[in-house]
Amino acid sequence: MKNIETLADFESEFGTEEQCLRFLTNLRWPNGYRCPRCRHDEAWLLNEKKYKCKKCKYQTTVTAGTIFQDTHLPLTCWFRAVWYISSNAEKATAIGLQKETGIKSYKTAFLIFKKIRYANTFDISSKPLQGTVEVGQTFIPIVSYCVNIAVETRKKKIKCIAVSLNEDCNTFVMNSIKKGSSILSKGWNGNQILFVKDYVRGPYTSRLLHVDRVHKNLVRFLNQKLDNKKIRDKDLAESLIREFCQKFNAKIVDTDFYELLQKMVQVKPITDFSDNK
Numbered sequence: 381m382k383n384i385e386t387l388a389d390f391e392s393e394f395g396t397e398e399q400c401l402r403f404l405t406n407l408r409w410p411n412g413y414r415c416p417r418c419r420h421d422e423a424w425l426l427n428e429k430k431y432k433c434k435k436c437k438y439q440t441t442v443t444a445g446t447i448f449q450d451t452h453l454p455l456t457c458w459f460r461a462v463w464y465i466s467s468n469a470e471k472a473t474a475i476g477l478q479k480e481t482g483i484k485s486y487k488t489a490f491l492i493f494k495k496i497r498y499a500n501t502f503d504i505s506s507k508p509l510q511g512t513v514e515v516g517q518t519f520i521p522i523v524s525y526c527v528n529i530a531v532e533t534r535k536k537k538i539k540c541i542a543v544s545l546n547e548d549c550n551t552f553v554m555n556s557i558k559k560g561s562s563i564l565s566k567g568w569n570g571n572q573i574l575f576v577k578d579y580v581r582g583p584y585t586s587r588l589l590h591v592d593r594v595h596k597n598l599v600r601f602l603n604q605k606l607d608n609k610k611i612r613d614k615d616l617a618e619s620l621i622r623e624f625c626q627k628f629n630a631k632i633v634d635t636d637f638y639e640l641l642q643k644m645v646q647v648k649p650i651t652d653f654s655d656n657k
């Protein structure tokens with residue numbers, strides 16, 4: 381896949397409806413067409429979008445069953461919206477998306493914005509972190525417990541985080557990070573993390589910049605929620621940490637255009653968004 385860095389790159393790869401449709405088809409059926417009902421792999425092409433299974437006669441389209449289902453907007457417009465969101469990350473807004481895509485109605489732009497954001501985060505809580513992951517442990521006085529923080533990073537940016545309270549660091553790593561991942565921790569040479577098995581030891585680092593950033597955010601969040609009053613209630617501390625984690629992850633936008641598109645064909649269509657601002 382071509383690296384999309386500039387608007388000109390984008391226009392040359394995804395400037396027409398045919399290009400977008402071809403790309404989406406490959407994303408949806410990387411090994412060729414598959415009937416969603418009987419898994420048969422041969423179909424008649426009824427028009428440029430519609431397929432009819434040669435075995436069970438079921439009709440489907442490339443976008444059926446994905447977040448693009450029933451859309452009235454051209455795919456070029458959707459792709460442009462995904463490009464806008466992935467290149468602006470947290471700074472993207474529905475108004476910005478409307479300007480960028482030329483969608484006439486703000487309501488439609490807002491809906492598209494919500495759908496793309498939804499696709500971006502749909503699998504975050506269920507998926508373990510992977511790739512390069514910073515791991516740190518720190519005592520947080522206001523909740524009277526130690527907290528483990530893991531941060532998955534890609535190209536020096538935070539992709540996803542996991543936080544746990546009062547848990548052995550090795551157990552935390554095994555529960556929240558996929559085996560085979562590369563772990564960056566200050567604890568490798570100390571006594572914090574003793575395991576090496578199943579994980580790749582990342583290069584030694586004296587500062588965990590991303591963990592520090594999450595830690596600062598977490599402390600600020602807890603201070604606000606607890607009005608700067610110390611607690612010793614473990615259940616309350618745990619539920620606050622869960623809330624922090626969900627909110628933090630929801631704000632992170634995948635800045636990889638292709639990965640964001642990939643997520644969009646994996647997400648089931650959402651029908652109740654329109655009346656649910």
Ligand SMILES: [Zn+2]
Pocket residue numbers: 415416417418419420433434435436437438
């Ligand atoms: Zn079939």
